Structure formats: C-alpha cells, structure tokens
Amino acid sequence: MGKCSVRDDWFLKSDGHNNCNTISEWARKHSDDQVFCILCQTSISVSNKGFQALTQHAGSVKHRNAVKIKLNTKQLRLAATSTTVQSSELKEKDNSGIHLYSVCDKSVIAEVMWAFKCIVSNFSFSASDGITDLFQCTYVF
Numbered sequence: 001m002g003k004c005s006v007r008d009d010w011f012l013k014s015d016g017h018n019n020c021n022t023i024s025e026w027a028r029k030h031s032d033d034q035v036f037c038i039l040c041q042t043s044i045s046v047s048n049k050g051f052q053a054l055t056q057h058a059g060s061v062k063h064r065n066a067v068k069i070k071l072n073t074k075q076l077r078l079a080a081t082s083t084t085v086q087s088s089e090l091k092e093k094d095n096s097g098i099h100l101y102s103v104c105d106k107s108v109i110a111e112v113m114w115a116f117k118c119i120v121s122n123f124s125f126s127a128s129d130g131i132t133d134l135f136q137c138t139y140v141f
C-alpha cells in the first residue's frame with residue numbers, strides 16, 4: 001500500500017468524536033504526511049492510516065481531555081489581528097496584534113442586539129414568543 005499524504009479536504013470533515021468537532025478546530029497541516037494537533041501539541045503521522053489516523057487521535061483519552069478544556073466555549077481564546085503594525089509600534093505595546101476573545105461573546109452580542117431590535121421596533125412580547133427555538137435552529141453558537 002502506498003504512503004498516504006495529507007489532503008486539504010480532511011480538515012473540513014468531522015473527527016467523529018467529542019461532539020463531532022471538525023478537524024480544522026484542532027489540527028494544522030505540518031508536512032505532506034504529518035498533521036499537528038494544536039491541543040495536544042503533537043504530530044500525527046498519516047502515512048500509514050491516512051484519515052483514520054486523525055479520527056483515532058481524536059478518540060484518544062489525552063485528546064478528548066484536551067478538547068474538554070481547550071475547546072470549551074467558556075474558554076477565552078487568543079487571536080492575532082491582521083492589521084499591519086509597524087515594528088516601532090509593537091515595541092510600545094507588547095500585546096498589540098493579539099487579543100483575547102470568547103466564542104460566548106457572539107451569543108451575548110446577538111442577544112443584546114435582539115433586545116435592542118425589539119425595543120426600537122416596538123415588538124410586542126408575544127412577537128418574540130418562541131424566538132429562542134427559532135434562533136437555536138438557525139444559528140450555531
């Protein structure tokens with residue numbers, strides 16, 4: 001059997017574990033036959049088992065524990081901003097270009113926006129009745 005190499009479409013697939021996270025949530029392409037798990041800080045060779053190596057890794061106890069902690073929606077995450085900042089400005093602020101965010105923020109913002117919309121448009125209370133069920137079906141928080 002020939003050696004398997006990493007395919008880009010693998011990262012869009014579900015890992016089949018941990019409430020079915022997509023592979024891209026925890027993995028990055030490391031080389032032609034290796035994927036790096038950013039949660040476990042380890043490389044996974046796909047040369048023999050191909051995609052199955054990723055689903056096997058996702059099912060490991062170490063990885064599942066890391067998912068519970070690091071992919072928890074209450075966990076704050078770091079993100080780099082894509083603004084081009086000159087190096088002299090970077091020296092003044094150590095954290096420029098990097099910010100903390102919470103995925104929960106999006107749902108809080110959505111709730112507040114909806115409350116404002118109801119007030120501004122003078123929606124009746126009954127107009128919002130059952131809206132939670134509708135939003136849960138239409139948005140993923």
Ligand SMILES: [Zn+2]
Pocket residue numbers: 026037038039040041057062063066
């Ligand atoms: Zn892992």
